[in-house]
Amino acid sequence: MKPNKAVAVIVAVSIAAAGTSALAFGKMRGEGERGSRGEMRFEQLDTDKDGKLSRAELEAGPAARFASTDANKDGKLTADEVTVDGQKRAEKRFGKMLERHDADKDGALSLEELKGGERHAQMFDKLDADKDGFLSKDEMRKMRKMGKRHDHGKKAD
Numbered sequence: 001m002k003p004n005k006a007v008a009v010i011v012a013v014s015i016a017a018a019g020t021s022a023l024a025f026g027k028m029r030g031e032g033e034r035g036s037r038g039e040m041r042f043e044q045l046d047t048d049k050d051g052k053l054s055r056a057e058l059e060a061g062p063a064a065r066f067a068s069t070d071a072n073k074d075g076k077l078t079a080d081e082v083t084v085d086g087q088k089r090a091e092k093r094f095g096k097m098l099e100r101h102d103a104d105k106d107g108a109l110s111l112e113e114l115k116g117g118e119r120h121a122q123m124f125d126k127l128d129a130d131k132d133g134f135l136s137k138d139e140m141r142k143m144r145k146m147g148k149r150h151d152h153g154k155k156a157d
Helices: 003-028 055-069 079-101 111-115 117-127 137-148
Strands: none
Touching: 055 079, 117 137
16 A cells, blocks of 8 residues: 555544544533533433442443444444434424524524523623623623523522
8 A cells, every 4th residue: 555545544544433432422421411511411321320430331321322323233323324313413402492492482493582682681781790881701701600500590509
């Protein structure tokens, strides 16, 4: 094999391996089964419910996610399988968005519904501590801290 072809093969294999690892890691982080920041919840990983995670429990997460995406069960992921899986997750996420934001219940989201209207204006006013009509870096940091304390509108413990 010529050196250029060898390098191309190594790069292609590396990209494929990285993509599979990224998919497995993303799946382990809990696409569709999220904690407050997208991570798979401790309770989901702790399959024997003993209050602690073993190495086997941590390693089982990505394997289970890989298996659920591998529709034809051949031990390999194709672009079609990943696309179908991603489409299912996107539909589920959009369904949740509709539940939260579709004020007129027409099954679609307008820009106004997505913007949050009065709720966002109130949040801006609350964060604008110095009332100058702008959010500073410090005020934005406060917003991020508030977001970490909330999980879908509920205060975290």
